[in-house]
Amino acid sequence: MSNSRLRCVVLDDYQAVAAAMADWDRLGARVAVEFEKRALTDDAQVLARLADADIIVANRERTPFDAARLAALPKLKLLVTTGMGNAAIDMEAASARGIIVSGTGNAGAPTAELTWALILGLSRQIVREANGLKEGHWQQTLGMALKGKILGLVGLGRVGLAVAAIGRAFGMQVMAWSPRLDDARAAEAGVRRAASLEETFEKADVISLHATLNPASRGLVDAGLIGRMKPSAYLINTSRAGLVDEAALIAALKAKTIAGAGIDVFHIEPLPADHGLLALPNVLATPHLGYVTDDNYAAYFGDAVENIASWLENRPVRVLNPAV
Numbered sequence: 001m002s003n004s005r006l007r008c009v010v011l012d013d014y015q016a017v018a019a020a021m022a023d024w025d026r027l028g029a030r031v032a033v034e035f036e037k038r039a040l041t042d043d044a045q046v047l048a049r050l051a052d053a054d055i056i057v058a059n060r061e062r063t064p065f066d067a068a069r070l071a072a073l074p075k076l077k078l079l080v081t082t083g084m085g086n087a088a089i090d091m092e093a094a095s096a097r098g099i100i101v102s103g104t105g106n107a108g109a110p111t112a113e114l115t116w117a118l119i120l121g122l123s124r125q126i127v128r129e130a131n132g133l134k135e136g137h138w139q140q141t142l143g144m145a146l147k148g149k150i151l152g153l154v155g156l157g158r159v160g161l162a163v164a165a166i167g168r169a170f171g172m173q174v175m176a177w178s179p180r181l182d183d184a185r186a187a188e189a190g191v192r193r194a195a196s197l198e199e200t201f202e203k204a205d206v207i208s209l210h211a212t213l214n215p216a217s218r219g220l221v222d223a224g225l226i227g228r229m230k231p232s233a234y235l236i237n238t239s240r241a242g243l244v245d246e247a248a249l250i251a252a253l254k255a256k257t258i259a260g261a262g263i264d265v266f267h268i269e270p271l272p273a274d275h276g277l278l279a280l281p282n283v284l285a286t287p288h289l290g291y292v293t294d295d296n297y298a299a300y301f302g303d304a305v306e307n308i309a310s311w312l313e314n315r316p317v318r319v320l321n322p323a324v
Contacts, residue, residue, distance in 0.1 A: 008033045008308065009302075011040070012059035015292075022301035024307075028056065031055065035236075036122055039270050045172055047072050048311075053080070057304045060291065061086055062269060067093035080307050082106065082300040083291075085311050085322065087213060091321040100311065101321040104160055104303035111160035111290035115238045118262030119146075121284050122234050142206070144232070144259075147171035152204025154220075155211035155239065156189060161207055164191050168303055175200060201228040208237065213240035223248035228259045238290045239324065241265040246277075252278050 008027075010018050013035040024033050040046045040063060047069070051055060055078045058065070059212060065079065067090045076099055084103035094101050121127060125141040132140050151167040153160045153176040160176065163246045166188055167174045176186060177194040188195035194200040197220075201207060207229065211217050219234070221244040229235065235258060237244055245266055252258050260282035268275070269288055277283050303318065 005029065006031045006054040006056065006077075008055035008061075009050055009053045010035045010057040010304075012062050013037050014039070016092070017297060018301050021294075021297045022305045024305055026305055026309055031308060041270075043072075043085040049077075055308060056080070057298075057301075058082070058086065058089070059300075060288075062090035063078040064088040064092070066090045069096055070094055070099065072119060074249065074281055078102065078308065078311050078316075080104065080304045081320070082304070084318070086320070088125045089321075092207075095322045099321075100316050100319055101157050102307040102311070102316060102318045103320050104300045104301075104307065104318065106291065107293075107299060108162060110161045110296050111238050112166065113161050114264060114286065114290045115159070115208055115236055116166055118236050118238065118264065118286070119208070120145040120236070122236075122260050122262050123206070124169070127284060146206075148173070149205040150175060150203055152176070152194065153191070154178070154200060154207065154243075156186070156191070156207045157210060159239075160208075160210035161189055163210065166190055172206075175204065197225065197322075198228055201225045202230075204233060205230065206234050208236040208244050209239045211239060211241045211243055218242045219245050221249075223251070226252045226258065231257060232259050234258070234260050234262065236262040238262075238264040241267045250276050250280070253277075253282055257283065260284065262286075264288055 008031050014037060016037055036049060040049055046063060050073055054073055054075050056076060057080045059082050070093050078100055079094060079101045082104050083106045083261045088100055093099060123146060124143040128141060135181050147170060151171050151172045151174045153164060155177045156178050174191040175194045176191045177197050177200045181193055183193050223245060228246050249261060253261060262284045264286045265288055277285055305317055
């Protein structure tokens with residue numbers, strides 16, 4: 001490793017907080033760190049901003065790094081992603097180019113908390129009632145009580161387990177489905193294993209998605225599954241947009257064959273202001289806030305600094321791609 005000054009770009013610092021969330025000065029005179037507050041939405045923007053970067057810190061999966069894009073970044077040596085997985089990075093292509101990809105720690109609690117913010121916001125019509133109160137209205141809606149209702153979880157990993165525990169605290173009946181879930185693990189989590197994904201969608205009053213996105217799960221929630229939902233049921237997605245057929249969901253929301261949806265993840269991010277989902281009164285949408293908390297950012301950027309410092313010392317940590 002030469003002693004020349006390296007250039008590091010931290011992407012998607014929308015709130016302008018990344019600089020304060022970690023001790024970037026630890027990198028000393030070896031690295032010049034820049035923080036990008038804009039959303040870079042196309043190749044031209046991305047390549048113009050990153051063409052001379054030796055190190056990139058990517059926030060989640062917002063900026064894809066496929067083989068073609070990596071090839072257009074000839075100086076890139078270290079790519080840090082927040083979290084310990086990033087489907088938007090071509091790991092094999094990175095390895096072939098000698099680029100080390102490393103990850104960071106993260107917490108599941110913030111996403112579980114936001115999941116419940118969406119559930120409660122929808123079931124008690126919080127946004128409509130709060131806005132109505134400011135406009136002089138009083139009690140416009142009838143909320144749905146959660147106690148005794150069925151919470152259906154698709155996926156029972158770390159976040160799903162946390163969501164299930166809160167559901168039980170509210171007195172809900174919790175059922176879960178996952179292709180690898182067995183009765184013993186469901187019982188340990190205090191939930192009932194659904195016989196099938198179809199049963200989950202037919203019986204649940206609130207369906208919350210916590211599955212990983214892979215070729216088998218992409219588009220998992222299609223028109224057929226949405227059509228099995230109760231007219232009074234809500235669909236919550238704080239996991240991955242690719243799990244849901246967006247057109248089918250919009251059609252059901254427009255037809256009011258389901259009560260509503262709480263959505264934090266989208267096929268296009270940032271979501272355009274004229275997107276069809278935002279015009280629907282039965283949608284509670286948030287701008288991918290599931291992971292956006294002070295403790296999570298401290299973990300992300302604290303670990304990112306450690307990753308860079310360790311790499312500078314020729315002992316990279318939290319490496320995600322095959323050995324380079």
